[in-house]
Amino acid sequence: VSARVAKWDETLNADQRRSWLLAEADHYLRLAEQHLLLTRDVVGARTLLDVADRLLAAHGDNRLLSLRQALARDRLALTAALSVDVPGTYLRLGALSERLAAVSMPMLADDRAQTRGEVVAVPAAGVSLFDQGWARLRSLITVRHYEEPVRPLLSDAERALVREALRLDLAQAQLALMRGEPAIYQQSLLSAKSRFTRYFVRLSQAEYKGLLAELDSLAAQDIRPALPDLRASLNALDALAGLPLRRDVAAPVQP
Numbered sequence: 001v002s003a004r005v006a007k008w009d010e011t012l013n014a015d016q017r018r019s020w021l022l023a024e025a026d027h028y029l030r031l032a033e034q035h036l037l038l039t040r041d042v043v044g045a046r047t048l049l050d051v052a053d054r055l056l057a058a059h060g061d062n063r064l065l066s067l068r069q070a071l072a073r074d075r076l077a078l079t080a081a082l083s084v085d086v087p088g089t090y091l092r093l094g095a096l097s098e099r100l101a102a103v104s105m106p107m108l109a110d111d112r113a114q115t116r117g118e119v120v121a122v123p124a125a126g127v128s129l130f131d132q133g134w135a136r137l138r139s140l141i142t143v144r145h146y147e148e149p150v151r152p153l154l155s156d157a158e159r160a161l162v163r164e165a166l167r168l169d170l171a172q173a174q175l176a177l178m179r180g181e182p183a184i185y186q187q188s189l190l191s192a193k194s195r196f197t198r199y200f201v202r203l204s205q206a207e208y209k210g211l212l213a214e215l216d217s218l219a220a221q222d223i224r225p226a227l228p229d230l231r232a233s234l235n236a237l238d239a240l241a242g243l244p245l246r247r248d249v250a251a252p253v254q255p
Contacts, residue, residue, distance in 0.1 A: 021059060022241050025067065028052040029237060033230050040180065040227060046078045070236035077228035084223060090174055096214055097170040103203065105159050162199050166192055180224045189219040
C-alpha cells in the first residue's frame, strides 16, 4: 500500500497533492471526533491525530502549518484528558476490598458512645492500717457515667453481613468506573466509607487512618472528566480547503 501511495504521489502536481492531503486529514479527524463523541476513546482519538500529523509532516508543505498547529493543540488537550487511570483505579478498589475482608473486625457495633469518666478522689491516708488499705483500694476504682446505652456485640452473622455489604459497595464502584457513571461511583464509595467509619473504628489508628485515606482518595477522583473537542482542527482544515467554517468552536464535551 505504501508503494502504491508513493507511486500515486509522484503523478500528482502540487495542488492535487495538497487536496489529497486535506482529504486524508479530514478522514482521520472525523474518525477521531467519532471516537470521542460515541465511545469517549481518548487513546484512539489521540492516535488518529498522530497519524494525520505524520501524514502532513511527511510532505513538508508550509501552507499546512496552520492545520498542524491546530492539531498540536488538540493533541495536547487529549493528552491532558488521559489523566484518568481506569485500570489502576479498578485495581485499587479491588485491593481495598480484599484488605477490608481480611482485617479483624471489632466486636462492638458502635464504639462511639460518649462516656464521661470520673475517678473517685482518694482521701488522705488515715492513721489506721485499715484506712490506708481502703484508700488504696478506692484509688483503683473508676466510675463511668454512660450517656448512651452500650450497644450489643455483633454476632458472627452480622459481621459477615457488614463485610458483604462493604464488598458490594466497592464492587458497585468498580462497575460504575467501567461504565463511566460518576454519580453511582461517588455514592458507592460514600456508602462504603459510612460503613467503615461505623464498624471499623476500633482498628489501630495507623491502619484505620490509612484505609480511610484510601477511601477518600478514590472518592475524590473524577472518573468522567470533560473531553476537548476537535472543532479547532476541523475549522483549520475547512479554511485550507476553502470551505465555510460550519463547525463553530464549542465547549468541551461534558460527561
